[in-house]
Amino acid sequence: MPKKIYLSSPHMSDEGYEMQYIQQAFDTNWIAPLGANVDGFENELSQKIGSKHAAALSSGTAAIHMALKAIGVEKGDIVFCPTLTFSATANPIIYQDATPVFIDSNYETWNMDPELLEAAFEKYPNVKAILVVHLYGLSADMDKIVEICKKHNVPLIEDAAESLGTTYKGKHTGTFGDYGIFSFNGNKIITTSGGGMLVSDNEERIAKVRFWSTQSRDKARHYQHSEIGYNYRMSNIVAGIGRGQLKVLDQRVAKKKYIFDFYERELGNLEGVEFMPINEWNKPNCWLSCMTVTGRVKPLGIMEALENENIESRPIWKPMHLQPFFAEYDFIGEGISERIFENGVCLPSDTKMTDEEIERICKIIKLLWK
The missing domain is CATH 3.40.640.10 (Type I PLP-dependent aspartate aminotransferase-like (Major domain))
Structure with missing residues (x-):
C-alpha cells in the first residue's frame, strides 16, 4: 500500500x-x-x-x-x-x-x-x-x-x-x-x-x-x-x-488555503462539483477542504476510491436533527443541511501533504469522471 x-x-x-x-x-x-x-x-x-x-x-x-x-x-x-x-x-x-x-x-x-x-x-x-x-x-x-x-x-x-x-x-x-x-x-x-x-x-x-x-x-x-x-x-x-x-498558526492557515485552492483549481470544473462557499467578507482558515457533488459520481464513490489508495476522507457532518439521540427535538428549516450532508465530502487537508500527494488525490478523483 x-x-x-x-x-x-x-x-x-x-x-x-x-x-x-x-x-x-x-x-x-x-x-x-x-x-x-x-x-x-x-x-x-x-x-x-x-x-x-x-x-x-x-x-x-x-x-x-x-x-x-x-x-x-x-x-x-x-x-x-x-x-x-x-x-x-x-x-x-x-x-x-x-x-x-x-x-x-x-x-x-x-x-x-x-x-x-x-x-x-x-x-x-x-x-x-x-x-x-x-x-x-x-x-x-x-x-x-x-x-x-x-x-x-x-x-x-x-x-x-x-x-x-x-x-x-x-x-x-x-x-x-x-x-x-x-x-x-x-x-x-x-x-x-x-x-x-x-x-x-x-x-x-x-x-x-x-x-x-x-x-x-x-x-x-x-x-x-x-x-x-x-x-x-x-x-x-x-x-x-x-x-x-x-507560533505557526499563520503558516498552517496559509497551507490550508493553498490546499483548498489546489483542489478548486484541479477539480472545480468537473461536472456537478461545487466547493464550499467563500464569501468576500470571509477569510477562512480552510480547516477542511469540502465539496459537494451531484450527478453520476457520488460522495461515497470518491471516498471509497481514495480509501482504496490508503487516503483518508470523510462525509460532511450528519445534521443533528437526523441523529437518533436528537431526533425528538425541534428543527426549523427546509432541508438544506441534509442536502449538503448527502452530497458532501471532506477531502484530505493535512498540512504535511506535498504537491505530489495532492496531485495524486486529484488524479484519483478525476478518474471517476472518465
Whole structure:
C-alpha cells in the first residue's frame, strides 16, 4: 500500500517550539494543571485574536459547557443551535438539562441561516442563548446574527472550534459573541493533543469559569465546595504544546488555503462539483477542504476510491436533527443541511501533504469522471 495520507493530522512545528515549552514545564516541575504555560497560552491566544480574557480548558466541548453555564442556561431553557455541526456543539446543551432547537443552514455560508434564526423567535420567543458555528473554518454571517441577538437581547456563543485563524470582515471569529470557544483536538488547525479555550471580554465570568473548572474549590485552608465543580482545566504540559503551535498558526492557515485552492483549481470544473462557499467578507482558515457533488459520481464513490489508495476522507457532518439521540427535538428549516450532508465530502487537508500527494488525490478523483 502507498503511504497513508490523513484527513488532518497533528503537525508540530519544524522549529521545535512546542518542546521548548514542554521542557520548561519539566525543568520547573510544573507537570500538573496550571502553571506558566497555561497563563501564557491564555494571554497569547487572547492577544492573537483580540479577546480580553481566556480560560484554558480540557476540550472545546468543556468550553461550550462552561459558556452555557456562565450565561445561566439551566433545565428547560431553549438554546438555538445549528443542525449542521458535530455533536460536541449540541451535547453541552443536554448537560445543562436545556432543550436544543436546531436551525438549518443556507447555501451561501453552509452555516446558520439568519432568516431562519429570526423566524425561530416567532415560535420560541423566550430563548436563553444562541450557539452559532463556523463550519469547517467558514465564518457565519455575523453582522446579521449579531444584529438578531441584540434585537432579542439574547446572549451569543460562537463555536469556533474549527475556525481558529478565520476572520470575518477583518475580525477573528470567536470574538463577536459574548463567548467564543476553540478546540485544539488532534485534527484541528493547531493542536495540543486535546484541549480547548473559552474567550470573552467579561473578566468576571472568565474568572468564574476558571473557578468552576478547577472543582469549584473555595478559598479555605481545607477543601470546601459551595458549588458543583468540574475537572476541566488544561494541564501545563498541554498548554506548552499550544504555545508552540500558536507560533505557526499563520503558516498552517496559509497551507490550508493553498490546499483548498489546489483542489478548486484541479477539480472545480468537473461536472456537478461545487466547493464550499467563500464569501468576500470571509477569510477562512480552510480547516477542511469540502465539496459537494451531484450527478453520476457520488460522495461515497470518491471516498471509497481514495480509501482504496490508503487516503483518508470523510462525509460532511450528519445534521443533528437526523441523529437518533436528537431526533425528538425541534428543527426549523427546509432541508438544506441534509442536502449538503448527502452530497458532501471532506477531502484530505493535512498540512504535511506535498504537491505530489495532492496531485495524486486529484488524479484519483478525476478518474471517476472518465
